[in-house]
Amino acid sequence: MARAPPFLLLPFLLLVSSSLTHAAAAVAFVGLDSFLAAAATRDPSAGNDTFGALPAALLRQLSTPSPLLPTRLLSLSAQVPVTVRLAGSSFPPTTGRLLESFVNSAVSSSRFLSSRRPHRLALSHKIHFEVAASSSQLASRAAAAVRAHLDSSAAPFHATALSSVPYSVVDDLVAEDYRALVDTGSAPSVYIYLLNLGPQPRPYAYTAASSAADAHSPGFSRCLAPVWAGKERYIWIDLGAGPVDYGPALSGEGVLPRGEFHPLAALHGRPRSEKALVADLASLVLSAYKSLLVPSLRIPVHYESSLLVQVFHIHGHERDTSGLDWGSIEQSIRDGNLAYEGQSLKFDLNRIRYSDCPICSFAVARSTTSFTSRFLFDNYTLIVSEYLDSKRMRQVLSDSLEELHKVAGVHDNDDYDKVVPVFVFDLDYDKLLLLDRYHQAVAFRDMVIAVRTRSSQTVSDYSCNGRHVITMTRNLDRPIIASVLQSMWGVSPTHQSWSPEHNATVVDYTWSTGHTPFGPFSETKSLSFVQKDAARRNVLLTTMNYTITSAIDVLESMAAHGGENILLRRKRRVEFIQRWNLLNYKLEKVVSAMSRLDYNKAMYFLRSSDHDLFAVHTLVYQASQELEASLLNTVIYAGCITYVGCRAQLNLSSFEMSIFLNSAFAGYLPQTVKVCKFIPKRSTTCTFCGCAVHNMSMLEMGNSEDIIPLNTQGSGENNLAKPMIQRKDRFQAGQQCGSIHFCDALSQP
Structure with a gap:
């Protein structure tokens, strides 16, 4: 169907919202949570529509009007829980408080991004950040394990070369600490372990090789690094490892240079003040957050069975x-x-x-x-x-x-x-x-x-x-x-992400080592939680983006047809409000489940909301078809005057009706003169007697001052060849018009 011009949509969206009773944006529907939980148990794939099974009490609650504004949909934001655990006694006592302050002040809510258009998705994200000290035994046990491995392995031939330590030496200990936290019932979160293991016998970094001999093979150079992402939701960074450098050898972007200026080298080089050290740690955490926890989508990925x-x-x-x-x-x-x-x-x-x-x-x-x-x-x-x-x-x-x-x-x-x-x-x-x-x-x-x-x-x-x-x-x-x-x-490579500031894909190899199948610096074929979560989250984000934009299209369509009170009749209006409230409630549950990292439950609510979205579209479509059908008693004259509400003995063809509807819904009725020449010549006579205009809802989208009642009589070949509109009397709704006789009127160019 045709739609109103963009400059007319915003006022009518406001008209739609003001026509309803002012209510809170979020309404607590008592009993709806337990009802949907039971429905998810019976139908985990959300193949059935839950609306038909709703009890009468819940339907009455869902009938409460709420503002129909797109801002409510566009304000949905998922919290990403991140907990930093400091492992090591050398961190200053105020590090946790400063780190939390720096990170929270540097991050605000922003949209999820995609490398394909549209680059900004409808759903936003925001970090929920906490800092805590890890178990006192973790740092000491990890330091002892690294020292034992270095003492038992041969030193590299070059004194400046790094000694290799298998990731498993430290990863097994960190994974044990992580599982202990999960078993105690801690809230779901992504844990970032910042390790400071103190002085070691010689410089070292970590490798995926099973032995030191493999790591130093002259025929296969492995990349040593201080970062590892686990199969479960944790990342650990050994700040004392290195310093390391990797990236393009000759030219290119994304290189991680050797030196004290990169946050990974925060504990290397000259001594720093506490704030300078914490600032580097905050930069490292935010880089991991953007690259690993909320990466951009490579391509949109819809749910397929x-x-x-x-x-x-x-x-x-x-x-x-x-x-x-x-x-x-x-x-x-x-x-x-x-x-x-x-x-x-x-x-x-x-x-x-x-x-x-x-x-x-x-x-x-x-x-x-x-x-x-x-x-x-x-x-x-x-x-x-x-x-x-x-x-x-x-x-x-x-x-x-x-x-x-x-x-x-x-x-x-x-x-x-x-x-x-x-x-x-x-x-x-x-x-x-x-x-x-x-x-x-x-x-x-x-x-x-x-x-x-x-x-x-x-x-x-x-x-x-x-x-x-x-x-x-x-x-x-x-x-x-x-x-x-x-x-x-649609999982993006670890070293690539879309940057809205650059309006291009940027490259950063900081996190392209360790446990990732992407990039030239890693050797592992298994997937870390970063790739697992990204794959499942991408399907959610693509489907959620479609649902939100489609729901906003419904609001725009209602605005283009004059608003909710004009478009929807009593029974249909009640069902629309119920469906709309249920749709918004399920979308909020999707965001809540994503914030708890429960992607299965989020997908259930999102797929269940598809039924309500389809029903809302159907209700508005049926109502708009009825409204457009009522305009079949509308006549276009060559003088660009339109009477709505008059019953005439004139049958317009579907082609002629489409011309009228396109011009009428365009919201600028004087332009109808430009399409009059497409209407075929007629030789019939049509008589209007005592016709009154009572409904100006559609005409008000155009320039109503140009619509003037007409009292013209006559007949003949050139009856309507001359202008029929006198622009000196303002139109009054309900005013009577006289009889009009015409022949071949619509044949004029």
């Missing part, structure tokens, strides 16, 4: 399974429990021989391109290298998807709501071949593309702690897992 990851392994004559363990890839994703209750997740592996797939060879040939670079040997030698253009390859694969299905023997995927194909090109090619020069796998909205050749490793463009990072190009497990997370669940 059935998910399919369809793998096409395109290989040469001999299949080599080393570095490409499909069972490990599937297990890593399933262990994350990324699907909601009621969702199904399936993996389907299809193998295609490269020589039997003409489309595959065409995709590789079409996307292969080259670039030049210079290396300093005896002189600057020009080197020509090849790579695959991922966008070209995606286009070829998208256009030939049916042909690929035939080659692989795959049937239609109509049984699945969302399918992400993963194309893995395992080529019998001796030279290095990457996607877009740098990537082993690239994630798109509708597919994942990965490639490997016989080349086993290459020196990447990244460095860590003074050494270039070696990329093992035969190992595709981690890149595929990371790409599936992006395409299926």
Whole structure:
């Protein structure tokens, strides 16, 4: 249906809200919590509408009018509980109070962000921050474990090099402390442990390698770092580890430099005042909050009941399974429990021989391109290298998807709501071949593309702690897992986030080490709570954003039709108020569950609110159709005058009626003269007798001063060719108009 111009919507939204009884924004509906809890037990997937089962007492409570303002929906904000635990006796006694003050003063409520438009989502978030001292034994036990490991392992060859300590040495102790807090019934929260383990025999940092020998292998350089995110909701940072540096080796953004200016090096370098130290810790906590706890969405992800990851392994004559363990890839994703209750997740592996797939060879040939670079040997030698253009390859694969299905023997995927194909090109090619020069796998909205050749490793463009990072190009497990997370669940890489200040995606590698499948500095294939929560939260945020914007569209539609009192009749109005209050209540329960980190319950309330949103849309749509049908007794004259409420013996075609409705709902009736010339010529005569205008609700959206009663009689070919409006008498509602006879009136241009 047509809608009023934007400049008219705000006054009418205010008109809608002022027409109702003033009530509190949030109403406590006694008994509704227990009713919905019982409904969730019976129907955890929210497949049934709860409105029909509501008892009469609750319906009476829901009938209380409340302001119909979009600001109530747009003011919904989820609290993100964060608790910092200080482990170490060297923290000053006032550190906790200062840290809490600094963080709370630096953070205000802000919108969840998305890398795709619209970048700002409808739901806001705000940190709920607390600081507490950890168990006195945690720091001492962790310090003793690190010291014991350093004493038992050989020192590195270079005196300035960092000694490696497995993450598990400290992580096991932190996880034990975290589980003790959960078992005591503490409120759900994300815990950030700031560890100060005191002096150690030599500089050290942490590695995912199982032994020190693996960490110092000359053929595989591992990146040592002081940060780890657990599988459960905790992060620990060893402030005494390092100092470390990692990031782009030659040029690029997001580097973490060696020195005392980065917050991770707060305990290194020159002594600092207490406030300067706490300021660095506050900066570190806020960086973790924005990058790990409320990251931007990679793409919008809607709730789908059935998910399919369809793998096409395109290989040469001999299949080599080393570095490409499909069972490990599937297990890593399933262990994350990324699907909601009621969702199904399936993996389907299809193998295609490269020589039997003409489309595959065409995709590789079409996307292969080259670039030049210079290396300093005896002189600057020009080197020509090849790579695959991922966008070209995606286009070829998208256009030939049916042909690929035939080659692989795959049937239609109509049984699945969302399918992400993963194309893995395992080529019998001796030279290095990457996607877009740098990537082993690239994630798109509708597919994942990965490639490997016989080349086993290459020196990447990244460095860590003074050494270039070696990329093992035969190992595709981690890149595929990371790409599936992006395409299926919209999880952003740890080092990328959307910045509204820059209006672009910014890069920061601070949190791209340790327990993450993203980036060149990590080695783990398992998922931390950061990826698990992001995958589930992204579905909630996308669906919530749609629900809020759709509900606001309902309010705008009501405003465009003159307001709630005009549009909705008595019975329909009562049901609308009940549904609207129930919808708002469920959305508030969604936000409350998200604040408690209970995403399953949040999804139940959100899916349950879909029924109420659909009912609200239906009520307004039906009412608007009835209102528009009542305008079938409306006549347009070439002089841009419209009479509403008159019954005439003139039948307008659907095409002519659509012209009128478009002009009438545009809110500027004098423009109807511009569409009169589209109405076909008529030869009939229509008579109006004693017609009175009683309803000006629709006309008031236009310029009512231009609408003047008319007393014109006559007939003939040019009866209405001359202007019929005299703009000197103001129209009065209810005034009688005389008889009008016309022929061929609407044929004038």
